[in-house]
Amino acid sequence: MTINALICDDERHCCDIVLQYLLKYCEERSFTCFYDLYDNGEEALSSDRTYNIAFLDIEINNISGLDIAKHLKENNKNIIIFFITEYEKYIDDAMDLFA
Numbered sequence: 001m002t003i004n005a006l007i008c009d010d011e012r013h014c015c016d017i018v019l020q021y022l023l024k025y026c027e028e029r030s031f032t033c034f035y036d037l038y039d040n041g042e043e044a045l046s047s048d049r050t051y052n053i054a055f056l057d058i059e060i061n062n063i064s065g066l067d068i069a070k071h072l073k074e075n076n077k078n079i080i081i082f083f084i085t086e087y088e089k090y091i092d093d094a095m096d097l098f099a
Helices: 014-030 041-046 065-075 088-097
Strands: 002-008 031-038 053-057 080-084
Touching: 002 014, 002 041, 002 065, 014 031, 014 053, 031 041, 041 065, 053 065, 065 080
Parallel strands: 002 031, 002 053, 053 080
Antiparallel strands: none
């Protein structure tokens, strides 16, 4: 199995932590993993790769992770999205995107 992952968080150390877990998960299951790491939303939105999983911060610089998730769902309606946030106020919006 191949995983195409997007990890986007404006705190680079958070991206690195998520990546470590993702790579370990893939290694344990003999999955092939391709990934893109971004520390700003503009770069994430400009990517032309189709992802099947994404790990997104909710507040990324001046772009919402929710907006990035909507864009990603346009390219792949079956994408699995995880939001990385400490803000409970976004739970309802995340659930609307089936995150």
